[in-house]
Amino acid sequence: MLCIPFLLFGCTSFGQADTVISLISKVDIAPQYQLHDGNKVMLMGYSNTIGGSIHLPSPTIELREGDSVELNLWNLSQGPPHTIHLHGLDVNQQNDGVPMLSFAVAHDDTGTYRFKVPHPGTYVYHCHETSVLHVQAGMYGLLIVRPQSADTLTWDGGYAFHSERAWLLTELDTNWHVDSIINHTYDPLATTHEILDYNPQHFLINGLSEHQLIGNVELNAAKDEIVYLRLAGIGYLGNQVVFPPELNATVISSDGRPIPTALQLDTLEIMPGERYGVLLQSSVDLNSVLSVDYFDLNTGSVVNTQNVNVTVEGLVGHDELQEPNEWTIYPNPSTDVITLKAPDLPAGEYEIFAITNSGMIAAHQQINLMQPKELIHLDLSDLQSGTYTIVLATNKSILIDKLILLKP
Numbered sequence: 001m002l003c004i005p006f007l008l009f010g011c012t013s014f015g016q017a018d019t020v021i022s023l024i025s026k027v028d029i030a031p032q033y034q035l036h037d038g039n040k041v042m043l044m045g046y047s048n049t050i051g052g053s054i055h056l057p058s059p060t061i062e063l064r065e066g067d068s069v070e071l072n073l074w075n076l077s078q079g080p081p082h083t084i085h086l087h088g089l090d091v092n093q094q095n096d097g098v099p100m101l102s103f104a105v106a107h108d109d110t111g112t113y114r115f116k117v118p119h120p121g122t123y124v125y126h127c128h129e130t131s132v133l134h135v136q137a138g139m140y141g142l143l144i145v146r147p148q149s150a151d152t153l154t155w156d157g158g159y160a161f162h163s164e165r166a167w168l169l170t171e172l173d174t175n176w177h178v179d180s181i182i183n184h185t186y187d188p189l190a191t192t193h194e195i196l197d198y199n200p201q202h203f204l205i206n207g208l209s210e211h212q213l214i215g216n217v218e219l220n221a222a223k224d225e226i227v228y229l230r231l232a233g234i235g236y237l238g239n240q241v242v243f244p245p246e247l248n249a250t251v252i253s254s255d256g257r258p259i260p261t262a263l264q265l266d267t268l269e270i271m272p273g274e275r276y277g278v279l280l281q282s283s284v285d286l287n288s289v290l291s292v293d294y295f296d297l298n299t300g301s302v303v304n305t306q307n308v309n310v311t312v313e314g315l316v317g318h319d320e321l322q323e324p325n326e327w328t329i330y331p332n333p334s335t336d337v338i339t340l341k342a343p344d345l346p347a348g349e350y351e352i353f354a355i356t357n358s359g360m361i362a363a364h365q366q367i368n369l370m371q372p373k374e375l376i377h378l379d380l381s382d383l384q385s386g387t388y389t390i391v392l393a394t395n396k397s398i399l400i401d402k403l404i405l406l407k408p
């Protein structure tokens with residue numbers, strides 16, 4: 001393999017990967033990360049840049065199914081070695097970031113993980129070196145894999161959605177975020193590490209808590225808008241998410257895999273390291289609260305609850321494409337073939353779906369619009385009578401409407 005010395009990363013091969021991502025592991029030398037009570041703590045984390053401060057969580061890695069990836073790590077954290085473990089992603093052992101089974105990157109050194117992205121879903125990445133300490137220190141982030149076909153689908157042949165949110169749940173114990181721990185000297189035998197009891201005082205969603213959630217971590221949607229909520233737990237407590245019943249929360253995936261039968265529920269339990277995909281859709285206006293409990297894994301007792309504001313108002317738009325009112329489906333009700341007319345639709349690749357009330361895809365067709373103003377036809381003669389949601393999607397946008405199918 002051609003290997004060219006590169007300014008930032010010692011050795012980078014060009015032309016091999018569809019996606020190249022570079023992370024730098026860093027450490028704070030003074031408290032910088034601000035908590036809800038105004039106090040600041042020191043972090044150890046990953047960043048995209050040499051300068052600037054470290055954030056919780058570390059940057060989200062976004063990948064596309066099937067792409068070949070080069071993930072570079074440059075360790076600038078002054079002390080211990082680090083890795084990037086791709087939690088839940090099926091890559092080979094050499095590239096999975098478990099130090100004893102692959103490699104670790106020493107201070108001032110670089111390393112590259114190479115893999116082909118196996119499956120769409122929600123994952124987490126974190127350091128696997130002295131991981132109890134380094135994960136709490138801040139070395140974690142979300143990893144999201146989207147399917148090849150469309151950004152508005154959970155996976156090929158899966159569920160269509162209008163918008164998505166991703167929430168990473170964890171805690172923070174300020175006693176672990178002090179100089180002697182965050183800037184600890186590397187000791188391969190770990191004899192000098194004295195791990196304190198874990199008594200977190202901060203209960204985080206995407207690194208924020210309490211009033212910090214307002215305006216940052218909220219669920220604002222329109223009526224009938226389908227929201228795909230990606231949830232992941234990376235703390236040392238369990239989480240229980242309680243949804244307002246009006247959101248019709250439906251769990252469709254677990255740990256990055258579709259579950260065989262979608263599960264409608266109001267309460268979802270998430271254990272450390274687990275990930276879930278949940279579809280939310282309200283048919284009524286709503287001003288409510290979604291709560292996240294943090295509970296002790298030994299005793300089961302709830303230690304803290306964080307509340308996320310939920311607002312549903314307005315109508316779900318056809319607003320991502322122009323001239324929404326021009327989008328029509330006819331005939332409606334229909335008996336078999338429907339015609340979609342959207343005069344201002346640009347030429348290009350489209351996907352059409354007919355989705356049942358329970359969220360399953362009943363019909364799916366790929367369309368290549370050669371010119372604007374072309375009519376799109378969809379044969380639904382194999383489907384049973386009922387109400388369907390018709391979705392027209394591109395990589396970036398989505399049109400959605402209800403159709404009634406009445407069989408003779």
Ligand SMILES: [Cu+2]
Binds near residue numbers: 127134
């Ligand atoms: Cu580490």
